[in-house]
Amino acid sequence: xxxILISVIVPMYNEEAVIPATYSRLKEVLDGLKxxxxxxxxxxxxxxxxxxxxxEICEKDKTVKLIDFARNFGHQVAITAGMDYAxxxxxxIIDGDLQDPPELIPKMMELxxxxxxxxxxxxxxxxxxxxxxxxxxxIFYRLLRSLTDVNIPVDTGxxxxxxxxxxxxxxxxxxxxxxxxxxxxxxxxxxxxxxxxRSERYAGETKYPLKKMLKxxxxxxxxxxxxxxxxxxxxxxxLSVFSFVYLIxxxxxxxxxxxxxxxxWASLIAVSLFFNGxxxxxxxxxxxxxxxxxxxxxxxxxYIISELKNMExxxxxxxxxxx
Ligand code: UDP
Ligand code: MG
Numbered sequence: 001x002x003x004i005l006i007s008v009i010v011p012m013y014n015e016e017a018v019i020p021a022t023y024s025r026l027k028e029v030l031d032g033l034k035x036x037x038x039x040x041x042x043x044x045x046x047x048x049x050x051x052x053x054x055x056e057i058c059e060k061d062k063t064v065k066l067i068d069f070a071r072n073f074g075h076q077v078a079i080t081a082g083m084d085y086a087x088x089x090x091x092x093i094i095d096g097d098l099q100d101p102p103e104l105i106p107k108m109m110e111l112x113x114x115x116x117x118x119x120x121x122x123x124x125x126x127x128x129x130x131x132x133x134x135x136x137x138x139i140f141y142r143l144l145r146s147l148t149d150v151n152i153p154v155d156t157g158x159x160x161x162x163x164x165x166x167x168x169x170x171x172x173x174x175x176x177x178x179x180x181x182x183x184x185x186x187x188x189x190x191x192x193x194x195x196x197x198r199s200e201r202y203a204g205e206t207k208y209p210l211k212k213m214l215k216x217x218x219x220x221x222x223x224x225x226x227x228x229x230x231x232x233x234x235x236x237x238x239l240s241v242f243s244f245v246y247l248i249x250x251x252x253x254x255x256x257x258x259x260x261x262x263x264x265w266a267s268l269i270a271v272s273l274f275f276n277g278x279x280x281x282x283x284x285x286x287x288x289x290x291x292x293x294x295x296x297x298x299x300x301x302x303y304i305i306s307e308l309k310n311m312e313x314x315x316x317x318x319x320x321x322x323x
Contacts, residue, residue: 006037007091009082013044017203029102040065045072058309066309073303076178084316098202100159108161117189121159128200147225152185179220232282
């Protein structure tokens with residue numbers, strides 16, 4: 001039987017503490033598969049020794065490739081670049097901090113051989129993460145699910161194996177605010193979950209501070225639903241009805257009991273603040289969408305690569321190297 005090529009895509013941002021361990025554990029699992037493989041590391045503009053360490057590995061081991069970004073473009077963009085440059089018949093996307101166990105890859109391959117195009121890792125538990133992160137993640141995945149018509153599985157990260165066909169489909173999606181796991185659900189194909197326990201980060205700290213988490217969450221919701229926009233019509237109608245009823249009451253009061261009409265500064269200011277708040281909130285939501293439209297309209301490339309290692313001849317669909 002002819003050997004197939006598997007691409008493993010690993011985004012790395014300031015991960016010097018985990019690189020040796022990640023590399024050796026991946027290597028062990030992949031050697032055991034008895035297939036051809038390549039490991040594509042993406043250095044997402046790290047400020048520590050990540051790039052140099054990955055380069056060193058590339059020098060010694062030609063199965064390891066590196067995409068070196070010109071700056072930090074973010075996790076979702078990094079895995080997109082990995083898929084753009086991967087050559088395998090199937091590819092695995094995995095976090096660089098060993099929270100997603102590489103030992104699951106053989107099982108994923110088995111399911112892929114049975115004919116599944118996407119085998120996604122579903123987290124049945126998470127270790128070593130703050131209560132805050134666990135709770136917000138749980139709420140977010142369910143909120144997203146209730147807001148969209150695309151069937152995006154809950155408690156599922158980017159750890160997954162995908163077939164070449166899925167990758168080719170994803171390459172045709174040009175959008176800039178990328179919520180990759182959602183896009184994968186959107187393209188469809190035969191998908192199946194595989195359950196796993198998410199372990200603790202091997203070393204170092206999370207590279208997803210609250211700000212990045214919020215951005216990812218907003219990208220997920222805004223790119224897959226326009227229900228937040230409808231909120232303003234609903235709230236607007238509801239408040240109009242209430243206001244109208246209250247208006248009638250005030251008028252009747254004024255006509256029939258003129259003496260009882262109050263001076264009413266407090267109630268006026270309260271109503272005014274409330275309505276102003278709602279209006280600004282709704283403007284904000286509209287602004288979020290407009291900002292994203294603006295980003296798309298500019299049509300900038302999704303990422304800029306400063307260097308490719310061990311795959312200098314490959315061409316990505318989104319960015320042309322000039323040298
Ligand atoms: N990552 C990245 N760019 C970023 C942030 C994170 O490439 O701007 C990578 C990071 O190196 C890791 C993966 O994305 O391999 C997941 O990040 P992390 O483990 O910090 O997120 P968490 O597991 O805490 O949600
Ligand atoms: Mg992690």
